[in-house]
Amino acid sequence: MFKPGPIEPMFNAHMTAEEIAATAFLAGYKGATRALYIGDLRIFFEWCSVNGVRPLGAERVHIEFFARYLEEVRGNGAAATFRRLSVLKGFYRIAEADNRIKHSPMTYVRMPRVVWDENxxxxxxxxxxxxxxxxxxxxxxxxxxxxxxxxxxxxxxxxxxxxxxxxxxxxxxxxxxxxxxxxxxxxxxxxxxxxxxxxxxxxxxxxxxxxxxxxxxxxxxxxxxxxxxxxxxxxxxxxxxxxxxxxxxxxxxxxxxxxxxxxxxxxxxxxxxxxxxxxxxxxxxxxxxxxxxxxxxxxxxxxx
CATH class of the missing domain: 1.10.443.10 (Intergrase catalytic core)
Structure with a gap:
């Protein structure tokens, strides 16, 4: 079973592959945005740990199950679920660019529809x-x-x-x-x-x-x-x-x-x-x- 370590935007020699991938993704963000994304990644990493999934080995079906977890267990609305899945898109895009994975599992994930009330x-x-x-x-x-x-x-x-x-x-x-x-x-x-x-x-x-x-x-x-x-x-x-x-x-x-x-x-x-x-x-x-x-x-x- 995958055991998540701390997600911190600082590199050290004892980091796991997942932690290095997270650090590479978070390196482009600062302040409140980075803190928010760290929290979003931590939720996903903990879900992976409970379900025996390695984040860098996740498949599309795992992400779909994670999305249902956000909606049905955590009670996240469409906007919060969309944002958290968008953070994963960025995480896997960087991991793919760094050759840590072959293909992003987010490519065909169905994103929740977020309705913007203009008024x-x-x-x-x-x-x-x-x-x-x-x-x-x-x-x-x-x-x-x-x-x-x-x-x-x-x-x-x-x-x-x-x-x-x-x-x-x-x-x-x-x-x-x-x-x-x-x-x-x-x-x-x-x-x-x-x-x-x-x-x-x-x-x-x-x-x-x-x-x-x-x-x-x-x-x-x-x-x-x-x-x-x-x-x-x-x-x-x-x-x-x-x-x-x-x-x-x-x-x-x-x-x-x-x-x-x-x-x-x-x-x-x-x-x-x-x-x-x-x-x-x-x-x-x-x-x-x-x-x-x-x-x-x-x-x-x-x-x-």
């Missing part, structure tokens, strides 16, 4: 986002900075929690800027409008270094803490249930388009590698207003 990607509307900002400002300077980083700059929650005070002390081309390390280890420089800069400076207070967002007891704020704060602030602001940090990023992108930003400028703002992702947000803005249901209802109600 759900809009996030908060202008009045709701304003209400959340007002509630956060009234609560604390930290809450205000947290909401502003995501709701006005479009940062992801991991990016917001990683902001250091030193990251927004520089000036470039006449603008105070924030430097962040984005998804996939891509650096970004973001100009800070005066209301945003003021909120970040108020949050920093007398501190001149260290993580900007801290908890009430002075420890660095993490993703879970940020999630709880956003959920609590949303409840206090009277917003619909289900608010989470990424909702604010959605809201920021949609609001940027509503404010007159071009698709190209919105893509730069959102830091989308694929412009088609930004187009989704643009199309979503008018979906409900232009929906054929309005015209049909008026047509059927017309007594003339």
């Amino acid at each position: 759900a990607a809009m996030g908060l509307d202008r009045s709701q986002l304003r209400q959340l900002l007002q509630t956060a400002r009234a609560k604390s300077t930290t809450d205000a900075a947290l909401v502003i980083l995501m709701g006005m700059l479009g940062l992801r929650v991991s990016e917001a929690c990683s902001v250091q005070i030193e990251d927004f002390t520089e000036t470039q081309s006449g603008h105070r800027v924030l430097r962040v390390m984005g998804k996939g280890g891509k650096p970004a420089t973001i100009p800070l409008p005066m209301p945003v800069l003021r909120a970040l400076e108020e949050c920093a207070g007398e501190r001149t270094a260290g993580q900007l967002l801290v908890t009430n007891i002075g420890t660095a704020m993490e993703r879970r803490s940020a999630y709880r704060r956003i959920k609590s602030l949303g409840k206090q602001a009277g917003l619909p249930a289900g608010l989470h940090p990424h909702t604010l990023r959605h809201s920021a992108i949609t609001a940027a388009l509503d404010s007159g930003a071009t698709l190209r400028d919105a893509q730069i703002f959102a830091r989308h590698a694929d412009p088609r992702m930004t187009v989704r947000y643009d199309r979503n803005r008018g979906n409900l207003d232009r929906h054929a249901a309005h015209g049909l209802a008026a047509y059927l109600d017309d007594d003339s």
